[in-house]
Amino acid sequence: MNKSLARLDLNLLITLQLLLQELSVSKAAKKLNVTPSTVSKSLSKLREWFDDPLFVKTPHGFSPTSLAISMEQELADWLQLSSQLLAKRGDEIPNGIRFNLAMESPLLLTMFNQLSQQIYQQYPDAKVKVHNWDYDSIEAIIRGEVDIGFTGRESHPRSKESVELLPYFINYEVLFTDLPVVYLHKITLRYKKSGTFQPL
Structure with a gap:
């Protein structure tokens, strides 16, 4: 083929x-x-x-x-x-460059400000458009409608959102990893004669 x-x-x-x-x-x-x-x-x-x-x-x-x-x-x-x-390219910075970005909400809040500053430093006249990352964003990258995507992927080998399941022709880089943690308050129970337990 x-x-x-x-x-x-x-x-x-x-x-x-x-x-x-x-x-x-x-x-x-x-x-x-x-x-x-x-x-x-x-x-x-x-x-x-x-x-x-x-x-x-x-x-x-x-x-x-x-x-x-x-x-x-x-x-x-x-x-x-x-x-x-x-x-053969010239030294002039091209005008009218457009960046179409797709970002998940948490990353949009933490990364977009710094990212946009870097873009405007190199391309002062650039137009930056941001889309919320959704189920169609991978296809939008493949179609060329989105230039760069920022999203979270899962590390579990059986997850359908694993990085390894991305199409092989999409180049990607892991920016950081995160491990969810749950904190529980320790509860001490005392035994009552009625046969039930109550927290102290």
Whole structure:
């Protein structure tokens, strides 16, 4: 089945090229200035996209598959061309940039002020529109109607809201984790002759 390139995060190809160079998740992560876990997640997405393991562990270390080896020169050429294209851009800050954000209410209250300040510092004339995160927000990101989404996901492996269940072509980053805690007031009971317990 043919896959649309529009659904592939091109940053994954940069990760793939570094993995081919370094033959190590940890070394590639260091060059990208991310955690090894982030590189491992990117590799999982690449494996799913190309339907190939791409790299296998051998007694001599990390070894690329024949498919990965066949892409090495093409990746190098593509990255060189990308660098040349980026070098052609001007220094002027573009006008009329629009940011469509989808945020859950708690995150909207705690994060939006700082986030909007950072946007306006870099793009003074930007237009920022915020939508409440809802059941359709993932599809809105896929359709290109929302640029960035901020939402909570669950860590339980059987949860339908697990991070691992996000579509593989959506790039994400865990900003922070939270653990709900319940506090209970300790109650001491005393026994009455009637056979019942009452709090002291």
